[in-house]
Structures are given as C-alpha cells and as structure tokens.
Amino acid sequence: MTITVEAMQLTKQYGGRSAIEDVSFTASQGEIVGLLGPNGAGKTTTIRLLTTVLEPTSGEFSIAGHRSTAAPEIRRSIGVLPESSGYPSHQTGGEYLRYHGRLYGLSRSQARSASAELLASVGLAERSRSSISTYSRGMRQRLGIARALINDPVVVFLDEPTLGLDPAGQAQVLNIIRSIAKARDATVVLSTHVLPEVEEVCSKVVILNHGRVVASGSVGEVIKTALIEQSAQLRVPLDLVERARNVLAGFPDLTIDQAAGQPDVLILAVDRPGTGVAPGEVMNEVLAAITAAGIPVLRFELEGARLSDAFLKMTSEAVA
Amino acid sequence: MTLQVAPPAVGMSEDVRAGAERQSGWLVVAEQECRDLWTSGRGLVLLFLFSVLLSAVTYLTSTNQALNFLEQRESVNLVLQFAVAVGVLATLVVSADGISGERERGTLETLLVTPVPRRSIIAGKLIAALSLWFATFLVSIPYVWVLARGVGILGQALALGLCVGTLVAIGLGCIGLLISAVCNSNKTSIAASIFLLLILFAPTQLPSGLPQGWFFEVLLRANPVASGLAYISSMLVEGHSWTQDLSFLITPLLTAIIAGGALILAGPRLVRLTRGVNAG
Numbered sequence: 001m002t003i004t005v006e007a008m009q010l011t012k013q014y015g016g017r018s019a020i021e022d023v024s025f026t027a028s029q030g031e032i033v034g035l036l037g038p039n040g041a042g043k044t045t046t047i048r049l050l051t052t053v054l055e056p057t058s059g060e061f062s063i064a065g066h067r068s069t070a071a072p073e074i075r076r077s078i079g080v081l082p083e084s085s086g087y088p089s090h091q092t093g094g095e096y097l098r099y100h101g102r103l104y105g106l107s108r109s110q111a112r113s114a115s116a117e118l119l120a121s122v123g124l125a126e127r128s129r130s131s132i133s134t135y136s137r138g139m140r141q142r143l144g145i146a147r148a149l150i151n152d153p154v155v156v157f158l159d160e161p162t163l164g165l166d167p168a169g170q171a172q173v174l175n176i177i178r179s180i181a182k183a184r185d186a187t188v189v190l191s192t193h194v195l196p197e198v199e200e201v202c203s204k205v206v207i208l209n210h211g212r213v214v215a216s217g218s219v220g221e222v223i224k225t226a227l228i229e230q231s232a233q234l235r236v237p238l239d240l241v242e243r244a245r246n247v248l249a250g251f252p253d254l255t256i257d258q259a260a261g262q263p264d265v266l267i268l269a270v271d272r273p274g275t276g277v278a279p280g281e282v283m284n285e286v287l288a289a290i291t292a293a294g295i296p297v298l299r300f301e302l303e304g305a306r307l308s309d310a311f312l313k314m315t316s317e318a319v320a
Numbered sequence: 321m322t323l324q325v326a327p328p329a330v331g332m333s334e335d336v337r338a339g340a341e342r343q344s345g346w347l348v349v350a351e352q353e354c355r356d357l358w359t360s361g362r363g364l365v366l367l368f369l370f371s372v373l374l375s376a377v378t379y380l381t382s383t384n385q386a387l388n389f390l391e392q393r394e395s396v397n398l399v400l401q402f403a404v405a406v407g408v409l410a411t412l413v414v415s416a417d418g419i420s421g422e423r424e425r426g427t428l429e430t431l432l433v434t435p436v437p438r439r440s441i442i443a444g445k446l447i448a449a450l451s452l453w454f455a456t457f458l459v460s461i462p463y464v465w466v467l468a469r470g471v472g473i474l475g476q477a478l479a480l481g482l483c484v485g486t487l488v489a490i491g492l493g494c495i496g497l498l499i500s501a502v503c504n505s506n507k508t509s510i511a512a513s514i515f516l517l518l519i520l521f522a523p524t525q526l527p528s529g530l531p532q533g534w535f536f537e538v539l540l541r542a543n544p545v546a547s548g549l550a551y552i553s554s555m556l557v558e559g560h561s562w563t564q565d566l567s568f569l570i571t572p573l574l575t576a577i578i579a580g581g582a583l584i585l586a587g588p589r590l591v592r593l594t595r596g597v598n599a600g
Contacts, residue, residue, distance in 0.1 A: 053432050080433040088356065
C-alpha cells in the first residue's frame with residue numbers, strides 16, 4: 001500500500017515549551033489512523049502541522065508524496081475538519097460547499113454538482129438551501145466532513161469529529177468515516193479521545209502523551225506493547241466452583257482468587273512477564289478447558305484487553 | 321439512517337489539481353466576501369446609516385446655502401468631503417473585521433487549508449471592503465448632483481470624490497486588514513480601528529477660523545483623510561488646477577503604498593490562525 005502520510009521527528013515549540021516533540025508515524029492509502037491522547041497531548045498541533053496551518057520548528061513530513069515545503073500541493077491533496085470548526089451562519093449548506101469547491105479550483109458547475117452529491121452523501125440534501133444557523137451540531141459536523149471531501153482529497157484529517165454528538169450522530173459520522181476510506185480509498189487521520197470509536201473504525205493508532213508518541217501500531221499491537229496485566233472474571237454455578245478450581249489448577253501461570261462477596265465468581269490473573277505469550281491466549285485456553293470439563297460458564301469477562309486499558313496505562317505511566 | 325460517502329466523480333481530482341492555475345483565488349474570495357457583506361445585512365445597515373447622516377448633512381448645508389451662509393461651491397465641497405470621509409472610514413471598519421473576525425468565528429482555519437494563497441485571501445477581503453466605499457459613493461451622487469446644479473462642477477466634484485476617495489479607501493482598507501491581522505479579538509480590532517477613525521476624522525472637523533500655524537499644517541498633511549479632503553477643497557472651493565496642490569495627495573498615496581506593501585510582503589506571515597508574525 002502507498003504511504004500517504006509520513007511524519008518524521010516533527011517538533012513544534014512555542015517559546016521554550018514543546019507542543020509536540022519528535023513525532024513520527026506513517027499512514028497508508030485507505031487506512032484509518034486514530035490519533036489518540038489526553039487533552040493537551042498534541043493531537044491538534046500534529047494535525048495543524050500536517051495540514052500546513054502551522055510550521056514545524058524541526059522535522060519533516062510528506063503528504064500524498066509532497067514534501068512539507070510544497071504547501072500549496074499539500075493543501076490541494078488534503079481535506080480537513082478542524083476541531084471546533086466555525087461556520088458562516090448566514091450561508092446555506094449548498095452555498096458553503098460551492099464556495100469551498102471553487103476555492104479548490106472547481107468551476108461553478110463542477111462545484112454545484114460536487115456539493116449536491118456530497119450533501120446527499122452526508123444526509124443533508126433536503127437542507128442544502130437552509131441557512132447553516134438552523135443546523136444542529138451533528139448536521140454541522142456532517143457538513144464539515146462534506147466540505148473536507150469537496151476536493152476529493154488523498155488524505156482526510158478529522159479533528160474530534162464526534163465531539164458533542166449524541167450516540168446516533170456519532171454512529172452516522174463513524175459510518176461516513178468508514179466509507180471515506182473504503183469508497184474513496186483515502187487515508188483518514190482521526191483525532192479523538194473517544195477510544196471505543198477508535199477500536200471500531202481504526203486500523204492503526206498513534207498514542208500521544210505530552211507531545212510524544214508513546215505507542216503506535218494496530219490496536220492489537222498497542223495493547224500488546226502496553227504489557228497490561230490481564231485478568232478475567234469467571235462465574236460458574238456455585239456447586240461447580242470447586243470443580244472449576246481443579247480444572248484451573250492445570251494452568252501453572254494462573255493465579256486464582258475468590259471475588260469478594262461473590263462465592264460463585266473466580267478472579268483469574270496471568271502472570272507471565274517477558275515470556276512473549278499473550279495473556280489473551282492463556283485465557284482462551286482456560287475458557288476452552290472449563291467448557292470441555294462440562295462446567296457451564298455463566299459469565300466470562302476479560303479485563304485489561306481493551307484499548308482504553310492500554311491508553312490509560314501508557315498515558316499515566318508517562319505522567320508518572 | 322446509514323450514511324455513506326460515494327466515490328468521487330471521475331476526473332474531479334485532476335480538476336482540483338489543475339484548478340488553481342485556471343481560477344483566481346482572490347476573485348473567488350472577493351465574490352464570496354462581497355456576498356457575505358451585502359446579503360448578511362451588515363453592508364446594507366452601514367449604507368443605510370450613511371444615507372441618513374448624508375441626508376442630514378445635505379439638509380443642513382442646503383439650508384445654510386439658502387440663508388447665504390455658504391456659497392454653492394462650498395456646499396458641494398462640504399457634502400462631498402463628508403461622503404468621502406465617512407465612506408472611507410466605513411471601509412476601515414469593515415476591513416478591520418476581515419481576519420480577526422474569521423479567527424473569532426472559527427472559520428479561518430478552513431480557509432487556510434485551501435490552496436488559495438494568503439495574499440489572495442487578503443486581496444479578496446480588501447476588494448469586499450472597498451465595495452462598501454463604492455456603494456457609499458454611489459449613494460452620495462444624487463446629493464452632490466442636487467447641490468451642484470447650476471455651477472458646472474458636478475463632473476469635477478464626482479471625479480475628485482471618486483479618485484481621492486478610492487485612494488484613501490485603499491490605504492485605510494489595508495490599515496484595517498493589518499490591524500485585523502495583529503488582533504486576536506474582533507472587538508480589539510474594531511475598537512482600534514474606531515480609535516484610528518476618530519484620530520483621522522477629528523482634524524477634518526476643525527473650525528476654519530482657528531489659527532492655522534505649522535502644527536496644523538503638519539497635522540493636516542500627515543493625516544491621509546484630512547489631506548485628501550484638503551485636496552478636494554482646494555480644487556472645488558479655491559478653484560486650483562489639479563496639479564497645483566498635488567502635494568496633498570502624498571500622504572494618501574504613501575499610506576496606500578506602505579500599508580499595501582506591508583500586506584503584500586508580510587501577508588503570508590500575518591494571515592495565521594493566531595495573531596502576530598511569529599505566532600504559529
């Protein structure tokens with residue numbers, strides 16, 4: 001796959017303070033990359049550097065094959081939904097998109113047809129003649145995404161696109177994001193701190209903390225990198241707890257504890273630091289052994305295997 | 321509702337890549353800025369206020385003329401001076417909203433990520449601000465016509481007003497954009513422009529009976545609005561030829577050149593997400 005975004009040791013300083021430092025990552029065509037981090041981690045600064053709104057203090061980047069010095073070419077190849085983007089309230093949605101189409105060099109007729117098509121894609125065709133001031137927040141976000149696609153970009157940067165949206169609005173925006181990567185084969189760089197969103201749509205994540213990349217890779221790789229202590233809660237019928245304990249005794253790396261106040265729940269923890277065996281694999285074996293022994297599993301809940309666990313561990317470690 | 325983005329129209333990407341060469345970004349920005357100014361009602365409100373003020377000034381002037389307190393040439397000069405002064409100062413106020421207003425409304429970043437050069441953004445905004453000056457000038461034509469009937473100075477007065485006013489409006493429009501670029505808040509930008517407006521407007525309103533020494537001369541010639549109006553006055557009232565007092569136009573011309581030059585040279589560093597040449 002073609003690499004469309006390449007950041008190499010990007011650093012941005014304001015006075016003596018570093019907003020981001022030595023940020024490096026790549027993204028390929030058709031990939032959705034989640035840029036994660038707590039507030040103030042440097043997500044927006046990274047996007048502003050890559051979209052040529054800010055200039056890096058040091059480091060380089062390339063977008064769609066254009067070096068960072070070729071700002072006009074980069075701007076022609078990208079679409080951007082900035083964080084808390086404002087909209088001219090007196091313009092209609094259609095007028096707004098046509099204007100931006102023309103800023104990208106489309107003729108009047110091309111801008112008209114592109115805006116009509118995009119407004120339909122984001123579910124705003126019926127409101128194209130309405131003033132933006134009458135749009136809900138979700139509609140504005142969808143309009144902003146449509147604007148980011150008006151030039152058929154190679155790379156789309158979306159900064160907190162679901163911020164302040166209700167669950168239905170979030171789902172709509174996530175569907176649109178998926179289809180940008182799939183139907184248009186564009187790279188999507190998605191900045192967010194809503195982790196379930198990332199797990200749902202992103203093929204790759206970059207975790208930033210205090211302006212530095214603390215992890216990058218696929219969701220699975222990042223979780224693995226975090227070396228989180230995994231545990232599971234196993235609930236079986238009360239009269240079969242002892243039998244379950246006997247089965248679990250066959251796993252030497254497993255620590256078994258009784259859950260406080262819940263006699264039918266066992267807490268299982270894997271202790272294999274540095275063995276290279278993923279705790280998740282052990283848990284799968286445990287589950288298989290329990291069911292093979294004819295013990296009904298009333299509940300099995302894996303903890304520490306989510307991106308949010310890895311995220312919290314990495315960002316809190318960096319703070320400490 | 322499941323929303324999905326369709327693949328782009330065939331050839332659109334190529335059109336976008338080639339489009340910048342085909343179209344002038346400044347023209348697109350200017351067109352939209354003018355539409356925003358006039359359809360949002362802001363331009364019309366300013367024009368309406370201008371018309372009310374000009375009507376009042378014309379009424380007072382014609383009354384004075386009827387009572388023989390003013391000669392007809394002086395009446396034309398007074399109304400034209402008022403039209404030019406208020407028209408160009410309205411341009412200053414509109415241009416002062418140009419960049420800081422976009423910053424405050426959160427719409428600047430979407431403009432900055434388009435391939436339109438920063439200088440074209442500035443040029444488009446300046447043209448939109450100048451459209452207000454031309455509109456005020458159009459409104460003032462019938463007033464000047466009413467007062468200038470019979471003395472044969474209508475053409476001269478209108479040509480003078482248009483040339484001098486446009487020159488001063490360009491200078492002040494550029495200053496307004498410079499102020500706007502260095503202010504993060506729209507309120508600060510507008511307040512600074514209104515302050516500048518008062519400074520520039522006050523000398524034009526000094527009673528002619530006041531002692532006019534070297535200090536007044538310096539004040540007059542250093543002020544682009546006052547010196548421009550003095551040039552109009554010297555031709556309309558004193559009957560000087562157009563070359564006789566050209567020195568009065570040095571300040572308006574220098575203002576336009578210096579402020580315009582500063583915008584052209586520093587424009588790409590000034591039109592930024594946050595104020596100041598070193599920001600960002």
